[in-house]
Amino acid sequence: MKGSSSLHAKQSIWKKSLNARTALLYLFPSILLFSVFVFYPMFRTIYLSFFLTDQHGSAALFVGLENYAYLLESQAFRNSIKATVLFVLYTVPAGVILALFLALIANEKLKGIGFFRTIYSSSMGISVAASSVVWLFLFHPSVGMFNRLLTLVHLPEVQWLLDPDWALLSVSISTIWLNTGFSFLILLGGLQNIDGYLYESAKIDGAGYWYQLRRITIPMLSPTLFFIITISLINAFQSFGQIDILTKGGPSQATNLIVYSIYREAFVNYQFGTASAQAVFLFLCILIVTILQFKFGERKVHYQ
Amino acid sequence: MKRVELMNVSKTYDKKTEVISNINVMIEPGEFFVLVGPSGCGKSTMLRMIAGLEEITGGILRIGEKEANHLPPSKRDISMVFQNYALYPHLSVMENIVFGLHVKKIPKLERKTRCKDVAAMLGLSEYLNRKPRELSGGQRQRVALARAIVNEAPICLMDEPLSNLDAKLRAHMRSEIRQIQRRLGITMIYVTHDQVEAMTMGDRIMILHDGKIQQVGKPIDIYNHPANPFVATFIGSPPMNIAEGVMKRLQSEILVGDECEIKIPVEDSRLLQTEQVLVGIRPEHIKVASKETSHENRMVVEAINVEILGNETIFSFKIGSHEWMAKWNGQWHLHIGDQIPIQMDYESLCLFDRKTNERIKSATDIENNILDKEVFL
């Protein structure tokens, strides 16, 4: 009897660990890849940010916080931060509002609405490189569409991408256009998830379109809006391709967004230490945005 | 056809509170055994322990002659029907039915014939190529049944299989499941919260409450001789009326709810050990008072609700703070507020000890309680 109960004990330990062992087997690829390509490089980036590095990216000389101190002193980096913040402010609110507007008009039950939905989501299928090349042409000083329109109505031409005052705005416009597709698709999905009975009961109460929009649609859509704002913010911080093709950070660094700045510092100037410090800065920005969103956003958001 | 034996089986999730305790029961080969109780009483947990889907934390489970505590579900010679049917949505009806056979590597030809036989038995032959979502609820239920039967497992477990069907279909499926079980001779363990299913289907039923056995036995025995007030009110519809009563030994009567006195035979009043009792009477035992009714047994109550069902009439009235119901055959055109003379006989009463909840006396004058042999005369 004793023998059999200890056998059972063994069996049950074996059985219990079976779950964990199977789980690890299935999780192994993910854990390995995350370790190699996310967690390790994150720590490595933080580590490198305390060093001067050689050309092969190896730590050469420990300098403590000097890289950070250097960055805070540097006019170029401050410029880049300013550009990034402005870029976020230009793209996120306008992009979300545009996508929300499109989602609202595309959520009506009208004939041929599927066609419009496809058109509105189309920019999701267009790469940053392709869209930037197209916009490069639209912004072209002489043959570009925009300047032709301006001359048509007898307004002075604008050096869209070459004028430091206009370049960031121009890049923002192309970015908003590029991100509209994804935001639209998610917001439309959110709208379609709202229970139709809510509108029916509102109609019985005699509520008009704007009242329904304010009292039902927006509150019920708030989780989706919350999600899309976060994603847009993070996307804005991570923008790179449009800068590389449209302006290369210029003119006079007006569009030198943080990721482009990291890229140049690391792979053009081979300053991996200061580049890493900037990368840590980028990471902190995104972390703070996410935490703030969760802390303040979550409370106001109405979850079903 | 195997027996299932539970010896001192218990279950705890946090090693402190037992959700099931001290279950001892022997389920005989070929028996239709029903586990019944209110939701949360542990009946599903118990079934899942027998199936091997939940770990048994105490006691021994035997299937056949073998101890089965640590056998994986597939080695227990069981089949199971789930409440939501658990049909594989991506497989056709035929693939669903033979899914288990496929896993057990039964040859293709045999799979086909067995599937066809079972489908014919359950009237599914036309639907074999459909997907579950193209079937009605009743048809899905049949597929789940077919999937359990086709395995030819000696023991079949069912977890509230009829609760997603409408009332009419449910009544039909009750008899169908019962017939299939009898034809195949399998041992059936059937979980339900519906006492009608338990009464009509089970050879024996076990009533569970708070993880403990309340009573095990033949349905009609449990109906006639409920072991405690819980069983008395759980089995039967409408349930047995219950109220606190006090024995007046001197007057040899029981006072129910301050107003209603019921005479009891002198010898019984001597036998009763306690004065604090619970008095129970089934609604059909409350009769209309006639001219012959003796003055003491007659009382007048005010109807506070009336349900005329066509073949029977149910009305309720107040006894003390309790609402009691009476059920009379036929159509009685009663109205709310009517003063109704009724009679309650001592013979119809069930008495329970208020402290221990044990039964002191069950009803003895049960109508039509004809012994088996008399029926065939």
Place this chain on the structure above:
Amino acid sequence: MSFPRKVVFYFLLLFSAFLLFFPVLYAFMISFMTGGEIMQGKFFPQTFTLDNYFRVFERLPLMKYLMNSFVVSTGVMMGQLIVCSMAAYVFVFIPFKGRDLVFFLFISTMMIPWEATMIPNFFTIQKLDWTNTYQGLTVPFFALAFGTFLLRQHFKTIPKELFEASQIAGLSRFAFFWRVILPVSKTSLVTLGAYGFLTTWNMYLWPLLVTNNDQVRTVQIGLKQLQSQEVATEWGVVMAGVIVVIIPTLLLLFIGQKQLQKGLTQGALK
């Protein structure tokens, strides 16, 4: 809806559609124009000649780039589907101590921007000698927290009784995963697959870093090359390149728009 309101809505819909689609439409028109037509600022080309398309394939090894992009996108898609579905399976069907902690770790990777880790990753690829290889372009993207999360949400809707029924039938865990979970979750696998394909096809920064010859270079980098070579005169050729690059993804999006929208909303919100 009343008639005047319908008119308002159709007007808004058409106007927005025109504005949004204008850049693509214009690029499409330009891709058929000669240099002279572009200079004149025309909107419709005189003839729909395919000259620019022939020339773009001459200028660049565009066919090779397209092939590379296709291989890389398909590779990432397959890799993500396998890796993410396995992880999601554990998070729904295999309980073990510390599972919540592991899940939290997975989710936390969503907060680490890829760009913040690209420097060490670049050196890792170099050390593995994976520069200019398909594996260098694909493997780092196989594990995806968003994908795991999306599939987990769908797996959670599968009744656990299905798992129990398969246990009684004697199915192994892997067989249950392979023969029940994956077929039942076809729709979300398609969503994640389309999403993975789209994002990889459109990826820009990483291919720029880890490719430096034509061997495995993708079309997006090809566009950059084209634009920097041709910028002065031949906009028609450049636009032809743009159209060739966006057609596969636009087609994918047009076919799967509804599915993608449903799947992504499900994954994004609880």
